[in-house]
Amino acid sequence: MVHASEEDHQAIREAIRKICAAFPDTYWREIDKAGEYPQAFVDALTASGYLAALIPEEYGGAGLGITEAGIILEEINRSPGNALACHAQMYTMGTLLKHGSAEQKRRYLPKIASGELRLQAFAVTEPNAGSESTRIETRAVRKGDTYIVNGQKIFISRVKQSDLMLLLARTTPYDQLKDKTQGLSVFIVDLRDLKGKLEVKPLDMMFNHHTNILFFEDVEIPLENRIGEEGKGFRYIIDGWNAERILIASEAIGDGRWFVERGAKYASERVVFGKPIGANQGVQFPIARAFAHVEAADRMRMFAAEKFDAGEKCGAEANMAKLLASEASWEAANACLDAFGGYGFAREYDVERKFRETRLYMTAPINNNLVLAFLGQNVLGMPKSY
Numbered sequence: 001m002v003h004a005s006e007e008d009h010q011a012i013r014e015a016i017r018k019i020c021a022a023f024p025d026t027y028w029r030e031i032d033k034a035g036e037y038p039q040a041f042v043d044a045l046t047a048s049g050y051l052a053a054l055i056p057e058e059y060g061g062a063g064l065g066i067t068e069a070g071i072i073l074e075e076i077n078r079s080p081g082n083a084l085a086c087h088a089q090m091y092t093m094g095t096l097l098k099h100g101s102a103e104q105k106r107r108y109l110p111k112i113a114s115g116e117l118r119l120q121a122f123a124v125t126e127p128n129a130g131s132e133s134t135r136i137e138t139r140a141v142r143k144g145d146t147y148i149v150n151g152q153k154i155f156i157s158r159v160k161q162s163d164l165m166l167l168l169a170r171t172t173p174y175d176q177l178k179d180k181t182q183g184l185s186v187f188i189v190d191l192r193d194l195k196g197k198l199e200v201k202p203l204d205m206m207f208n209h210h211t212n213i214l215f216f217e218d219v220e221i222p223l224e225n226r227i228g229e230e231g232k233g234f235r236y237i238i239d240g241w242n243a244e245r246i247l248i249a250s251e252a253i254g255d256g257r258w259f260v261e262r263g264a265k266y267a268s269e270r271v272v273f274g275k276p277i278g279a280n281q282g283v284q285f286p287i288a289r290a291f292a293h294v295e296a297a298d299r300m301r302m303f304a305a306e307k308f309d310a311g312e313k314c315g316a317e318a319n320m321a322k323l324l325a326s327e328a329s330w331e332a333a334n335a336c337l338d339a340f341g342g343y344g345f346a347r348e349y350d351v352e353r354k355f356r357e358t359r360l361y362m363t364a365p366i367n368n369n370l371v372l373a374f375l376g377q378n379v380l381g382m383p384k385s386y
């Protein structure tokens with residue numbers, strides 16, 4: 001991994017700000033309204049090389065760490081934009097890097113780094129399993145050198161915008177397992193050249209997120225596309241959870257800063273009863289309080305990221321960062337919306353769009369109750385709820 005200094009971090013921030021400056025409020029507002037994918041933005045980010053931050057240099061990436069990847073996503077969310085359109089490539093990278101074979105890395109990573117291939121979809125959640133991922137039912141049955149997949153997934157984002165999708169599927173029936181965390185396997189699904197039937201049904205969601213229900217009918221996946229050992233897939237996914245938590249926290253911090261900056265500016269300019277509304281403590285203090293919470297969450301995020309990049313245990317810090325950052329961005333969103341009054345609800349001010357977008361971080365990819373359960377049970381040793 002490339003060791004990046006404070007100056008490098010500042011340079012990354014400035015480079016991302018420059019890319020984002022070409023995609024102003026109006027770009028994201030129109031995309032949101034039309035329900036379109038921000039193709040031009042994702043293309044620009046890919047061309048800049050920053051989307052390949054986590055791919056090692058030998059495969060054509062930047063070879064940076066989670067700290068730098070987090071800074072990139074944070075700066076995107078601090079702009080009028082949103083990293084949700086393309087963050088999955090970073091979220092899923094650990095599974096491929098840590099557990100993929102040398103051949104899989106050679107086959108996919110250089111093309112992902114160059115933008116020729118897009119790995120933006122990750123299929124875990126199912127209607128009958130929810131947060132309890134070890135209960136998933138989508139079956140992958142091995143027949144010679146092929147797995148045949150049947151089942152259903154829900155809330156799977158960007159499938160239509162992706163060439164590759166990571167899939168978690170069951171390779172051993174649940175009732176045949178002693179250890180319920182075994183029996184699941186991870187596959188790289190090549191969506192361009194699929195044998196069998198994969199129906200992708202878009203869901204109408206609260207914001208522009210390209211999220212779908214998937215129906216697999218005898219979908220064939222070559223054996224060579226299984227990542228790591230059969231039955232160990234859940235372990236591989238868990239391995240990526242700390243990175244994912246730190247990256248979500250980073251996005252939430254970017255949003256939080258956007259809300260604080262917009263809210264403070266508007267409150268300083270808008271005059272009611274003969275003075276700027278921000279002079280009233282009822283308007284000023286919620287923004288100031290949210291600012292303090294966003295900055296505190298940022299310190300926990302950086303602490304977690306540094307530990308992660310140093311190869312140290314960081315489960316507690318990564319979970320605390322995700323919890324604090326998602327709560328702080330939501331607090332900032334409410335303070336900003338309140339400061340904008342009725343205008344906060346008008347699309348042309350973008351507060352309502354960001355407000356809808358940032359709410360997700362408390363719920364997905366993991367809801368804050370399960371984050372608290374991790375802290376309560378795994379860190380503090382209290383009794384388990386599940």
Ligand SMILES: Cc1cc2nc3c(=O)[nH]c(=O)nc-3n(C[C@H](O)[C@H](O)[C@H](O)COP(=O)(O)OP(=O)(O)OC[C@H]3O[C@@H](n4cnc5c(N)ncnc54)[C@H](O)[C@@H]3O)c2cc1C
Pocket residue numbers: 121122123124125129130131132154155156157158205209211360363364365366367368369370373385386
């Ligand atoms: C916009 C969006 C995009 C998504 N994209 C993807 C994607 O690309 N790929 C993918 O695999 N998934 C995706 N998801 C799914 C997401 O990861 C799940 O929604 C999330 O993990 C929660 O699962 P669930 O919705 O089934 O909630 P459930 O598991 O049904 O839980 C519902 C609520 O119950 C509470 N709860 C459940 N169990 C406990 C417990 N033991 N203790 C306390 N509280 C509990 C939680 O607070 C939770 O909010 C996406 C979701 C959304 C909304």
